[in-house]
Amino acid sequence: MTRDAQETTLVERDHLIGIVEEFRKKGYRLVQMSCTKAGELYEINYSFDLDYQFRNIRIVIDGLSEIPSISGIYWGAFVYENEMYDLFGIRVVGMNIDFGGNLFRTAKKNPFANPTFRGEETCPKR
Amino acid sequence: MSKKIIVPFGPQHPVLPEPIHVDLVLEDERVVEAIPSIGYIHRGLETLVAKREYPEYVYIAERTCGICSFIHGMTYCQAVEQVMDIEVPERALYLRTIWSEYSRLHSHLLWLGLFADAVGFENLFMASWKAREFVLDVLEETTGGRVIQGSCKVGGVRRDIPGKTLERMARDLDVFERELKDIAGVFLNDESIIGRTRGVGVLSRDDAYYLGAMGPTARGSGVGIDLRKTGYAAYGKLQFKPVVETGGDCYSRCAVRVKELFTSIDLIRQAAAKIPEGEIEVKPKGNPDGEYFSRAEQPRGELVHYVKGDGSKHLVRSRIRTPTLTNLPPLVKMLAGCELADVPVIVLSIDPCIGCMER
Numbered sequence: 001m002t003r004d005a006q007e008t009t010l011v012e013r014d015h016l017i018g019i020v021e022e023f024r025k026k027g028y029r030l031v032q033m034s035c036t037k038a039g040e041l042y043e044i045n046y047s048f049d050l051d052y053q054f055r056n057i058r059i060v061i062d063g064l065s066e067i068p069s070i071s072g073i074y075w076g077a078f079v080y081e082n083e084m085y086d087l088f089g090i091r092v093v094g095m096n097i098d099f100g101g102n103l104f105r106t107a108k109k110n111p112f113a114n115p116t117f118r119g120e121e122t123c124p125k126r
Numbered sequence: 127m128s129k130k131i132i133v134p135f136g137p138q139h140p141v142l143p144e145p146i147h148v149d150l151v152l153e154d155e156r157v158v159e160a161i162p163s164i165g166y167i168h169r170g171l172e173t174l175v176a177k178r179e180y181p182e183y184v185y186i187a188e189r190t191c192g193i194c195s196f197i198h199g200m201t202y203c204q205a206v207e208q209v210m211d212i213e214v215p216e217r218a219l220y221l222r223t224i225w226s227e228y229s230r231l232h233s234h235l236l237w238l239g240l241f242a243d244a245v246g247f248e249n250l251f252m253a254s255w256k257a258r259e260f261v262l263d264v265l266e267e268t269t270g271g272r273v274i275q276g277s278c279k280v281g282g283v284r285r286d287i288p289g290k291t292l293e294r295m296a297r298d299l300d301v302f303e304r305e306l307k308d309i310a311g312v313f314l315n316d317e318s319i320i321g322r323t324r325g326v327g328v329l330s331r332d333d334a335y336y337l338g339a340m341g342p343t344a345r346g347s348g349v350g351i352d353l354r355k356t357g358y359a360a361y362g363k364l365q366f367k368p369v370v371e372t373g374g375d376c377y378s379r380c381a382v383r384v385k386e387l388f389t390s391i392d393l394i395r396q397a398a399a400k401i402p403e404g405e406i407e408v409k410p411k412g413n414p415d416g417e418y419f420s421r422a423e424q425p426r427g428e429l430v431h432y433v434k435g436d437g438s439k440h441l442v443r444s445r446i447r448t449p450t451l452t453n454l455p456p457l458v459k460m461l462a463g464c465e466l467a468d469v470p471v472i473v474l475s476i477d478p479c480i481g482c483m484e485r
Binding site: 006008024029030031032034036037038045047052054056074075076078079083086097099102103104105106111112 | 335452484
């Protein structure tokens with residue numbers, strides 16, 4: 001198996017909506033949105049596909065920042081945006097359906113922001 | 127205009143094998159809006175990458191779903207193999223393809239049985255699940271597990287299938303195919319099935335595409351996306367055409383799954399005939415350092431496993447995007463405007479896998 005090249009383009013948060021609109025105009029579908037904690041920052045990935053061509057863009061924010069919703073462009077994005085708020089506490093502004101933190105009913109608020117395991121270290125040394 | 131009332135659907139309902147809740151806003155018997163809510167069985171599996179070393183995490187990935195567990199494990203392994211630049215032996219890729227297609231057969235037959243049950247056709251339910259036993263027996267014989275196979279690993283597969291067993295499996299498929307043709311004829315032609323499904327829960331092609339529908343939900347609306355066409359595992363060496371229907375209704379989604387049974391049988395036959403001799407695994411060296419979005423075609427549609435490693439034994443992040451999550455917005459669209467009595471059939475028509483979706 002040879003490694004498939006997968007490019008991720010880092011974009012500014014302020015340019016996000018314009019770039020996503022361009023994807024939509026070109027006929028890309030939204031594959032997924034996800035969040036990764038990188039130190040004290042959060043990487044938000046937006047993945048698109050057109051004819052099996054995979055594209056990924058990324059914004060990097062701190063935990064206090066808000067990000068604009070893309071649910072006005074891709075209606076179905078609300079599931080990913082609500083998920084990001086519920087699990088990571090990322091605040092998304094302008095969602096078409098806002099569950100107010102109740103899409104995933106987790107016992108602990110924003111559990112993925114600071115994951116812990118009962119009585120154990122995050123990465124046990126072996 | 128009549129008064130609007132809200133009827134809760136789920137989380138426990140006879141057609142739902144797993145819990146999901148939908149608030150149905152009704153005017154008389156017609157649904158005007160549907161608001162889903164999930165979170166009853168969220169397990170936080172993705173955070174376990176911090177506890178398990180990357181070769182062990184394949185067991186967690188497999189347990190994301192109790193139906194298409196093998197494909198979860200395989201997609202995760204593909205992601206790590208891409209990050210680590212591992213060349214998986216060709217025989218292992220064929221074996222992964224064969225087990226993936228048996229998983230698809232067993233998932234589709236499970237769904238067909240549940241769907242027959244939802245429309246009140248109990249004999250068809252029993253016939254579908256009886257046929258599914260054949261597939262589960264093969265999976266048990268070749269992997270040791272009926273539902274959780276545990277046969278995929280980073281760098282290849284854990285078990286081989288001997289040549290004679292492969293030949294017998296291909297021969298047994300002839301008998302199985304004849305049995306499936308009988309069942310398929312009922313699903314596609316029976317008046318009671320057609321009456322409950324045709325024109326019900328219609329999703330247009332544009333809505334299916336832009337709302338993120340995947341798998342049979344998308345292909346039933348004329349969107350011919352099938353990730354197997356990207357050629358992962360051994361699919362690039364096999365011939366097949368994605369099954370596409372254009373009706374966009376529950377009947378079309380059912381028809382796609384029925385016809386895909388025969389595509390899977392054909393793919394298994396091709397793979398069994400072409401599988402080369404050789405090794406089934408390579409040992410990974412070092413630890414993953416990088417990131418990758420691995421995609422595969424699950425029975426319900428496109429599955430994405432994202433992994434990110436920093437050179438240590440533990441991955442920094444695993445993100446699993448399952449097809450049921452992306453089929454949720456199209457479901458909301460399908461339910462708006464339908465009759466209350468059709469809601470169970472429409473919900474079931476996306477083949478919801480809630481355990482998968484919530485992870």
